Amino acid sequence: MAKKVTIYDIAREAGFGIGTISRVLNDHPSVTPETRKKVIEVAKRLNYQPHTYAQRLARRQSETISAVIPFFTNYFFIEVLRGVQDKISELGYDLVLYGVEHPDQVEGYASRALQRGKVDGILFFSMKVPDKVLVRLKETNLPIGLVDSVSPDFDSISVANAEGAYAATAHLIELGHRRIGMINAQSVSAPALERLQGYRRALERHGLSFTDEFVRIGRNTKQDGFNRDAGYEAMTDFIKMGSEMPKAFFVSSDIQAMGAIAALNENGFRVPEDVALVGFDDIELARHMRLTTMRQPMFQMGVLAIERLVARMANPDMEILHTTFSPTLIVRESCGALIRNQN
Amino acid sequence: MAKKVTIYDIAREAGFGIGTISRVLNDHPSVTPETRKKVIEVAKRLNYQPHTYAQRLARRQSETISAVIPFFTNYFFIEVLRGVQDKISELGYDLVLYGVEHPDQVEGYASRALQRGKVDGILFFSMKVPDKVLVRLKETNLPIGLVDSVSPDFDSISVANAEGAYAATAHLIELGHRRIGMINAQSVSAPALERLQGYRRALERHGLSFTDEFVRIGRNTKQDGFNRDAGYEAMTDFIKMGSEMPKAFFVSSDIQAMGAIAALNENGFRVPEDVALVGFDDIELARHMRLTTMRQPMFQMGVLAIERLVARMANPDMEILHTTFSPTLIVRESCGALIRNQN
DNA sequence: TACAGCTTTGGAAGCCCTTCCAAAAATGTG
DNA sequence: CACATTTTTGGAAGGGCTTCCAAAGCTGTA
Numbered sequence: 001m002a003k004k005v006t007i008y009d010i011a012r013e014a015g016f017g018i019g020t021i022s023r024v025l026n027d028h029p030s031v032t033p034e035t036r037k038k039v040i041e042v043a044k045r046l047n048y049q050p051h052t053y054a055q056r057l058a059r060r061q062s063e064t065i066s067a068v069i070p071f072f073t074n075y076f077f078i079e080v081l082r083g084v085q086d087k088i089s090e091l092g093y094d095l096v097l098y099g100v101e102h103p104d105q106v107e108g109y110a111s112r113a114l115q116r117g118k119v120d121g122i123l124f125f126s127m128k129v130p131d132k133v134l135v136r137l138k139e140t141n142l143p144i145g146l147v148d149s150v151s152p153d154f155d156s157i158s159v160a161n162a163e164g165a166y167a168a169t170a171h172l173i174e175l176g177h178r179r180i181g182m183i184n185a186q187s188v189s190a191p192a193l194e195r196l197q198g199y200r201r202a203l204e205r206h207g208l209s210f211t212d213e214f215v216r217i218g219r220n221t222k223q224d225g226f227n228r229d230a231g232y233e234a235m236t237d238f239i240k241m242g243s244e245m246p247k248a249f250f251v252s253s254d255i256q257a258m259g260a261i262a263a264l265n266e267n268g269f270r271v272p273e274d275v276a277l278v279g280f281d282d283i284e285l286a287r288h289m290r291l292t293t294m295r296q297p298m299f300q301m302g303v304l305a306i307e308r309l310v311a312r313m314a315n316p317d318m319e320i321l322h323t324t325f326s327p328t329l330i331v332r333e334s335c336g337a338l339i340r341n342q343n
Numbered sequence: 344m345a346k347k348v349t350i351y352d353i354a355r356e357a358g359f360g361i362g363t364i365s366r367v368l369n370d371h372p373s374v375t376p377e378t379r380k381k382v383i384e385v386a387k388r389l390n391y392q393p394h395t396y397a398q399r400l401a402r403r404q405s406e407t408i409s410a411v412i413p414f415f416t417n418y419f420f421i422e423v424l425r426g427v428q429d430k431i432s433e434l435g436y437d438l439v440l441y442g443v444e445h446p447d448q449v450e451g452y453a454s455r456a457l458q459r460g461k462v463d464g465i466l467f468f469s470m471k472v473p474d475k476v477l478v479r480l481k482e483t484n485l486p487i488g489l490v491d492s493v494s495p496d497f498d499s500i501s502v503a504n505a506e507g508a509y510a511a512t513a514h515l516i517e518l519g520h521r522r523i524g525m526i527n528a529q530s531v532s533a534p535a536l537e538r539l540q541g542y543r544r545a546l547e548r549h550g551l552s553f554t555d556e557f558v559r560i561g562r563n564t565k566q567d568g569f570n571r572d573a574g575y576e577a578m579t580d581f582i583k584m585g586s587e588m589p590k591a592f593f594v595s596s597d598i599q600a601m602g603a604i605a606a607l608n609e610n611g612f613r614v615p616e617d618v619a620l621v622g623f624d625d626i627e628l629a630r631h632m633r634l635t636t637m638r639q640p641m642f643q644m645g646v647l648a649i650e651r652l653v654a655r656m657a658n659p660d661m662e663i664l665h666t667t668f669s670p671t672l673i674v675r676e677s678c679g680a681l682i683r684n685q686n
Numbered sequence: 687t688a689c690a691g692c693t694t695t696g697g698a699a700g701c702c703c704t705t706c707c708a709a710a711a712a713t714g715t716g
Numbered sequence: 717c718a719c720a721t722t723t724t725t726g727g728a729a730g731g732g733c734t735t736c737c738a739a740a741g742c743t744g745t746a
Contacts, residue, residue, distance in 0.1 A: 004459060006702060017726035022704060030724060049459040053405070054702035056396040057731050064439075071425050078421060082414050085442040094455075096407075097440045099428040112437075116347060116392040117732090228631075258631050285628055288571075288601050349732055360696035365734060373694060397732035400701050460702090693742070700735085705728100712723065 005046045014042040025050065062120050064094040065309060066113045068106065069125040071099035075283040076298055077125060080147060083302020084123065091310060093120070100127065107133050114140055121309045123147055143312040147305045149190065155312060156322045157305045161191045164294040164327035165198025165250060168278040171292070171329055172248045173206045175337055177276060181214040181246035183234040183256055185225030192224065195252045195280065214246055218256070231256025235263035247275055248335075254279040254286045254293055257334070261289065272336035282330055292335035294327035301325055348389045357385040368393065405463050407437040408652060409456045411449065412468040413566075414442035418626040419641055420468060423490060426645020427466065434653060436463070443470065450476050457483055464652045466490055471533075486655040490648045492533065498655060499665045500648050504534045507637040507670035508541025508593060511621040514635070514672055515591045516549045518680055520619060524557040524589035526577040526599055528568030535567065538595045538623065557589055561599070574599025578606035590618055591678075597622040597629045597636055600677070604632065615679035625673055635678035637670035644668055 007021040014021070016039060023031050024039040031039075056062050065088060069077055088095045096119065098109040106124075110133045113122050121143035128149065129137070137144050138153055146156040172180050182199045185192040200210045216237045218230025231251060238245050251257040257279035261271055269275050279286060282295035304323065312318055331337050350364040357364070359382065366374050367382040374382075399405050408431055412420055431438045439462065441452040449467075453476045456465050464486035471492065472480070480487050481496055489499040515523050525542045528535040543553045559580045561573025574594060581588050594600040600622035604614055612618050622629060625638035647666065655661055674680050 004702090008702085011726095018703085019705080019726055019728095020724080023725090026704080032724070035724080049457070051400070051702050052458045052461045053396040053399040054460075054731090055704080057394070057400055057701095057733090058703040058705080060704090060731070062396065071421075071428065078414075082442060082444075085414065085440065086444070089441070089448075089452075095440050097428065097438050098432070099425060101425075101429070105432075109432075114392070115395050117397075118395045262631075285631060288605075288628060288632070347732090351732085354696095361733085362696055362698095362735080363694080366695090369734080371735095375694070378694080394732050397701090398734080400703085400731095401733040401735085403701070403734095688746090690745090691743085693740100695740070696738090698735100698737090701733085703731085705730085707728090708726090710723100710725070712721100714721075715719085716717105 004051075005048045006051075007048075009046060010039065010042050010048055013046065014039050056117070060117070062118055063092065064096055064119050065121045065123065065306070066096040066098060066119045067123045067125065068098045068100060068109050068113070068127070070127055071101055075285075076148075076281060076296065079298030080125065080302040080305070083299040083304075084306055085302075086299075087303045087306035091306070103127070106130060110137065114142065120313055121145065123305055123309060124149065141316070143309055143316065145305050145309045145312075147301060150322060153320070155308050155320055157301050157308065158322070158324050159191075159296045159301075160324040160326045161194035162198035162201070163324075164280060164296075165195035165252070166202040167198075167327070167329050168250045168280065168294050169199045169202035170206070171331075171335060171337070172250065172276060172278060173202065173208070175248075175276065175335060177246075177248035178208060179214070179246040180208070180248045180250065181216070181238055183231055183238075183249055183251040183260055184215055184217050185230065185252050185256070186217060186221055189224040189226070192226075192252055195250075199250050218259075226253045226255060228255050228259040228262075231259030232263045233259070235260035236267075239263065239267050239269075249275065249277050251277055251279050254281040254283045254291060257291055257293070258285060258289065261291075261334075271334050276336040277334040278329075279334070280327070286330075286332070290333035292332045292337065293330050295330045296327050297325050347394075348391045349394075350391075352389060353382065353385050353391055356389065357382050399460070403460070405461055406435065407439055407462045408464045408466065408649070409439040409441060409462045410466045410468065411441045411443060411452050411456070411470070413470055414444055418628075419491075419624055419639065422641030423468065423645040423648070426642040426647075427649055428645075429642075430646045430649035434649070446470070449473060453480065457485065463656055464488065466648055466652060467492065484659070486652055486659065488648050488652045488655075490644060493665060496663070498651050498663055500644050500651065501665070501667050502534075502639045502644075503667040503669045504537035505541035505544070506667075507623060507639075508538035508595070509545040510541075510670070510672050511593045511623065511637050512542045512545035513549065514674075514678060514680070515593065515619060515621055516545065516551070518591075518619065518678060520589075520591035521551060522557075522589040523551070523591045523593065524559070524581055526574055526581075526592055526594040526603055527558055527560050528573065528595050528599070529560060529564055532567040532569070535569075535595055538593075542593050561602075569596045569598060571598050571602040571605075574602030575606045576602070578603035579610075582606065582610050582612075592618065592620050594620055594622050597624040597626045597634060600634055600636075601628060601632065604634075604677075615677050619679040620677040621672075622677070623670070629673075630675070633676035635675045635680065636673050638673045639670050640668050 007018050010021045011018045024036050100106055113119050123145045126148040144154045146154050148158050150156045184196055187193055203210045216234040218233035220229040251260055257277055264275055279291050279293035282293045286293045350361050353364045354361045367379050456462050466488045469491040487497045489497050491501050493499045527539055530536055546553050559577040561576035563572040600620055607618055622634050622636035625636045629636045
């Protein structure tokens with residue numbers, strides 16, 4: 001380890017007191033230009049590096065933010081995380097990452113992040129934070145932000161799930177479909193529930209009737225049913241209906257749509273000629289699979305999450321803010337719209 | 344903020360000196376069981392939380408590792424990062440993440456990570472660390488690990504690129520192909536170069552001749568050419584050869600293979616019936632696209648990277664270790680092997 | 687009972703900063 | 717030039733912990 005140079009060394013070398021050194025280093029105004037110049041020169045010469053933790057201890061703030069994020073998943077998190085990291089580094093904060101593989105880890109990570117003085121704020125991604133933890137978070141009074149989930153007590157950034165599902169379904173209706181099914185995820189998941197509502201409302205607003213028959217959920221409950229196999233199973237289920245089967249589907253996530261497409265292909269159905277699909281998320285795969293889907297503005301969500309958190313740090317009494325982003329319809333081939341237009 | 348409880352509070356409340364409290368909290372042996380019990384009871388009652396930064400300052404170590412990782416990319420990093428995070432949290436360290444979007448950011452992040460005392464070690468992912476930075480890293484004497492890149496001065500974990508390319512190409516040869524092309528990435532990238540060598544060696548060892556004609560690189564240089572468009576362009580280029588075009592390809596990354604497949608499809612070629620492909624990486628997409636590819640043991644690479652780093656922290660004079668993992672051939676449909684087998 | 691040799695305990699010093707207060711220096715004013 | 721102001725500076729105190737050394741408390745032995 002290179003010799004450790006402290007402000008005392010600089011003080012001695014430059015012939016000033018440590019207070020002055022500290023002031024120069026922190027751009028405090030009451031220092032003459034000559035003094036400043038001299039101190040900076042010496043600091044540079046000695047290759048001074050402030051000790052982060054001594055600063056944090058003395059300043060009583062950590063300049064770090066931690067993010068608790070479910071790792072299992074895909075593109076969505078990476079994109080949001082990119083936004084988060086982008087903004088964080090712009091602000092000069094550090095990002096401490098806790099990747100959750102099992103829901104039970106959440107509590108442990110929360111405790112670690114909660115260690116006194118450790119972080120200035122915490123972001124929780126797409127997770128049901130256990131009530132017990134929520135209460136503790138509340139008590140600590142630490143700025144907390146929720147991304148892709150909602151709780152009345154904390155700021156949150158999320159996607160207008162119902163609205164997106166509505167748009168997706170409406171798009172299918174506009175394309176002339178009347179019998180539209182939905183492949184959903186487990187109803188323990190709030191987004192799944194909301195997307196179901198959006199789907200249902202779209203049908204009803206357009207004079208179509210809603211029936212449970214047309215909503216299926218795969219058996220595989222991994223990630224609350226937002227997984228490829230669940231999509232495959234649900235579609236297989238639909239296919240068993242024979243000629244009764246809907247010919248258009250709103251699928252509550254792209255990854256499930258992938259499974260659904262596989263099931264369709266294996267059974268001789270072509271997309272979009274025989275069956276039309278609209279997904280949700282716009283993961284990277286979607287583009288390659290030419291899947292029409294609802295895109296979530298992931299990067300911006302990340303950026304906003306940090307902006308919000310920092311705003312709350314600055315002003316803890318700020319009113320709690322819930323922001324929902326509207327997903328955008330990305331029309332590709334799976335819905336059949338392009339084919340029709342070409343004709 | 345909940346009232347801050349310090350060891351002084353515990354000391355007063357429990358009727359001991361602060362030294363004893365600290366000893367109990369750190370499991371130091373010379374404390375009687377009764378004392379220990381009493382102190383723990385009080386600490387719990389007061390809901391004591393140690394102040395992380397005070398500890399780090401006093402202990403002279405940070406219990407933090409930082410990872411500098413190119414964010415732009417995909418699955419590969421996420422997987423490796425999962426491994427890293429898994430091991431890190433098992434060891435009780437914190438992970439500070441620096442996501443690089445532009446190569447020029449590397450230096451800045453390195454400086455931040457290098458702040459005196461800030462981290463106990465740094466991991467660099469898949470990047471050409473600028474020489475200037477390398478020199479500084481060397482000087483600081485901080486444990487450094489390289490993942491998916493190599494430098495004589497630091498421990499590294501990488502994939503046997505040449506070996507993988509060899510296996511991929513050999514697989515195609517075994518399937519009876521004689522005219523095998525390669526879609527490569529920019530040759531500034533070490534992995535690209537190594538994969539080219541492996542491809543070439545495989546041809547030559549099997550008595551096939553190597554020709555530059557059969558190696559193409561797309562124009563798009565994003566991510567050193569490891570991107571979808573570059574794959575598309577390279578394949579389009581090949582297609583222009585007409586009947587001279589190879590009917591089997593080793594593609595240096597899955598993402599390029601995606602572009603290549605698109606180009607093929609648009610020109611009426613079917614995969615694998617008309618053209619066989621083998622990729623490299625085994626990103627998530629590969630499975631969905633039924634792409635035969637070389638899988639890198641990403642998670643394990645992450646785990647090992649941390650183990651290695653921690654080992655070096657414990658023993659800085661350890662000899663420098665370079666580990667290469669061998670990729671495994673994952674046979675799916677794009678190479679045509681399954682079709683043949685079915686016959 | 688006296689004393690050597692352990693074990694346990696207390697707390698000062700040290701880790702490296704920031705910040706506050708008082709003192710010193712510079713400046714302005716009549 | 718004397719004095720009041722303002723600007724600049726020095727450094728103690730404080731942030732909360734670990735660790736080391738000395739002191740106190742025990743134990744066992746003769």
